[in-house]
Amino acid sequence: MMEGKEIPHPNPMKEWNTFHNQAGEVLGEEFWQDIAGLIPNTSPRIDIYYTSATVVVLVELPGLQSPDQIAILLEGQTLVMEGEIPRLYPVTDNRITQKERFFGSFRRSLPMPKPVSMIGIHAKYTQGLLTIELQIEREVQQTPIPIDFT
CATH class of the missing domain: 2.60.40.790 (Immunoglobulin-like)
Structure with missing residues (x-):
């Protein structure tokens, strides 16, 4: 019986950071800046x-x-x-040139x-x-x- 043992949880941040770094190497560091401008917060x-x-x-x-x-x-x-x-x-939205x-x-x-x-x-x-x-x-x-x- 496995009493008191904690079940390990996946670390989504580690996987995201790996993906982020690999995409930056292939597509260039400006890639993430361009994406940030397309996806609204x-x-x-x-x-x-x-x-x-x-x-x-x-x-x-x-x-x-x-x-x-x-x-x-x-x-x-x-x-x-x-x-x-x-x-x-x-300022109205139509005058904002960059919105993060x-x-x-x-x-x-x-x-x-x-x-x-x-x-x-x-x-x-x-x-x-x-x-x-x-x-x-x-x-x-x-x-x-x-x-x-x-």
Whole structure:
């Protein structure tokens, strides 16, 4: 029986970085700049990492003035964020020559990479960056599953 062993998870960032580097070597470094101009950003940029005790979510949210502009919920093991990033300048889209930053309404659902607790969640917004810290659940609930042999 394999009690207490953690199942390894694939690392999509490692695979993406390998692809990114290989494509850059073949197609040239400007390739990614050209692609970035074609694909619109539909939500804020996010980083997620974990330590031995916490899962940390970093969200770029420039221009927020109040906590009323964003809602954060933990639904099971999925962090849900909803809000709106205001446009900080009065220029219309037809006058923008390069657009890489996101602004507008968004909703993100982020599955947590480790089991997290509903207790001890801390969120802080400073200088346009929202940092959310969630405590990793120490006791993973394990339920044996009986097997019917016939």
